[in-house]
Amino acid sequence: MNEREHTSLLKEQIRQAFKREQSLLEQIDRQSVQINRLSYQLEHQTVLLEQQAINIKDLTATIQSMEESMRLRESNIESLKAQNRALSKLISNKSEKIKVDSKKTADMSQTGEASQTGEASQTDEASATGGTVEKSKEKPPFNPKDRGNNNAKRKEFFDIETVIEDIYPDDPAFDREKAKVIGYKDSIVYRFIPGKFIKHISRQYNCVMDGKAYSGKAIVKTPLLNSNYDSSFIAGILQLRYVYSMPVERIVHYFTENGFELCKPTAHSLIHKAALMMERFEAVLRKVILADDYICMDETYYKILTGEKNEQGKGVRKGYIWAAFARNTQLVQFFYENGSRATEVFTDYVDTGYQGAIQSDGLSNYKVIESETYPDAIRLACFQHCKRKFLEIMPDRQAEEIITMTNQLYREEHKIQPDWTPEQILCHRQQYAPPILKKLKDRLTEIKNDPLTLPKSPLAKATNYMLGQFDALSNYILRHDYDLDNNAIERLNRYISISRRNSLFCGSHDGAKRLETDILLLFMIPMMRSMR
Numbered sequence: 001m002n003e004r005e006h007t008s009l010l011k012e013q014i015r016q017a018f019k020r021e022q023s024l025l026e027q028i029d030r031q032s033v034q035i036n037r038l039s040y041q042l043e044h045q046t047v048l049l050e051q052q053a054i055n056i057k058d059l060t061a062t063i064q065s066m067e068e069s070m071r072l073r074e075s076n077i078e079s080l081k082a083q084n085r086a087l088s089k090l091i092s093n094k095s096e097k098i099k100v101d102s103k104k105t106a107d108m109s110q111t112g113e114a115s116q117t118g119e120a121s122q123t124d125e126a127s128a129t130g131g132t133v134e135k136s137k138e139k140p141p142f143n144p145k146d147r148g149n150n151n152a153k154r155k156e157f158f159d160i161e162t163v164i165e166d167i168y169p170d171d172p173a174f175d176r177e178k179a180k181v182i183g184y185k186d187s188i189v190y191r192f193i194p195g196k197f198i199k200h201i202s203r204q205y206n207c208v209m210d211g212k213a214y215s216g217k218a219i220v221k222t223p224l225l226n227s228n229y230d231s232s233f234i235a236g237i238l239q240l241r242y243v244y245s246m247p248v249e250r251i252v253h254y255f256t257e258n259g260f261e262l263c264k265p266t267a268h269s270l271i272h273k274a275a276l277m278m279e280r281f282e283a284v285l286r287k288v289i290l291a292d293d294y295i296c297m298d299e300t301y302y303k304i305l306t307g308e309k310n311e312q313g314k315g316v317r318k319g320y321i322w323a324a325f326a327r328n329t330q331l332v333q334f335f336y337e338n339g340s341r342a343t344e345v346f347t348d349y350v351d352t353g354y355q356g357a358i359q360s361d362g363l364s365n366y367k368v369i370e371s372e373t374y375p376d377a378i379r380l381a382c383f384q385h386c387k388r389k390f391l392e393i394m395p396d397r398q399a400e401e402i403i404t405m406t407n408q409l410y411r412e413e414h415k416i417q418p419d420w421t422p423e424q425i426l427c428h429r430q431q432y433a434p435p436i437l438k439k440l441k442d443r444l445t446e447i448k449n450d451p452l453t454l455p456k457s458p459l460a461k462a463t464n465y466m467l468g469q470f471d472a473l474s475n476y477i478l479r480h481d482y483d484l485d486n487n488a489i490e491r492l493n494r495y496i497s498i499s500r501r502n503s504l505f506c507g508s509h510d511g512a513k514r515l516e517t518d519i520l521l522l523f524m525i526p527m528m529r530s531m532r
Contacts, residue, residue, distance in 0.1 A: 293356030
């Protein structure tokens with residue numbers, strides 16, 4: 001190849017390379033434009049996504065606000081329903097109805113013109129019918145003195161101190177020595193003498209006879225060492241304090257009004273020392289109660305003053321007093337552990353080797369009875385606690401169905417006769433109870449699974465509560481003497497409830513401990529009297 005051909009070939013190659021370079025540059029330009037376009041679109045999409053994120057955040061906040069509003073509305077609705085139920089009970093109670101005088105109401109509502117119009121209309125009606133208008137006769141008001149006792153014999157009280165006053169004729173011509181009694185008539189009047197205090201002095205004389213000295217020795221029986229107050233005095237204070245729920249200040253005032261100026265510190269000291277005496281008895285009592293194979297347990301609260309303030313800035317908290325009631329021996333014990341309601345309080349009191357049945361309410365702490373911790377114990381639940389939750393949402397139709405089926409169990413229980421043997425009672429229970437209990441459980445399950453039953457509604461809460469207790473509720477048919485409810489110990493707790501309304505609070509944990517100990521003493525006194 002010569003030089004000319006070689007040069008032309010190189011020029012052609014350069015021309016082709018230039019064209020390829022131009023093509024690549026154009027392609028790069030097009031891709032750059034496309035990249036710019038995509039970048040713009042990406043930026044636009046990023047802005048849109050950020051805006052959507054802001055919208056989602058706003059919508060989330062709106063939804064949360066609406067949910068909070070709905071919860072607040074449901075709470076307000078439930079509060080209004082509770083107020084409505086309370087007002088309904090108040091209105092339905094005949095003793096608290098406000099009676100309106102219809103006559104006064106009519107006089108106030110009618111004006112002179114209205115009365116003239118009424119008279120004119122009556123006259124027109126009478127003339128049209130050819131008759132006369134008769135005024136309705138008003139029924140005379142009831143006078144209690146118009147009605148006697150239907151010759152009923154008044155109740156007489158034979159077990160009280162009786163004073164008989166002989167009254168003879170006061171005629172001047174009457175001579176009692178010459179007269180002969182042919183009969184008599186009693187006029188009975190009951191008088192009340194307030195409590196009186198007796199100062200009993202045992203005066204011990206020192207004497208000399210035949211040159212020998214003699215000294216009288218009094219045997220003074222008081223429950224407290226070196227105390228001037230006997231058991232009747234201390235029992236009187238405890239009775240007023242815990243049976244009649246009088247605060248110590250009121251007891252001191254009551255004693256002063258009856259002639260005995262008792263110091264408040266002295267009253268507190270007597271109550272405290274009586275509680276210390278009972279503490280020695282608690283361990284033995286616990287052992288005897290746990291020997292019973294049927295125990296009822298419950299707890300109730302009392303307000304306790306503490307040094308630490310709560311979230312509301314008040315130095316008061318709820319302290320719980322526990323109670324155990326042996327059904328066979330009829331013994332009861334109250335115990336207090338710094339106001340705690342924890343499961344440990346129960347497990348510390350009831351040994352894991354307990355053999356028998358324990359009846360309680362639906363507090364979750366009692367569920368430990370159904371666990372492996374107590375292999376030889378069974379739990380009985382309370383139908384009344386379950387029924388009460390449905391009564392609170394009346395007049396709900398579904399709640400009424402549950403109440404009716406529960407009442408059916410009680411009606412069957414009332415058919416048990418006093419002379420029935422334990423075998424007959426058990427046979428009767430095992431015949432009537434299973435069909436009713438199955439029907440009751442099926443209906444509760446239907447209510448729970450109903451889409452119209454809101455999860456947080458009172459009906460759902462009552463239904464779930466009863467279903468959670470159903471196995472323990474059904475255990476009462478295992479023996480003839482098991483109860484359907486825990487009312488036996490609820491009645492005993494009323495003493496604490498009444499005291500709570502009068503005394504408002506205990507001054508400390510030690511005061512609450514003293515409360516449960518002294519109430520226990522008052523329950524033991526009747527039992528000790530019956531054992532004499």
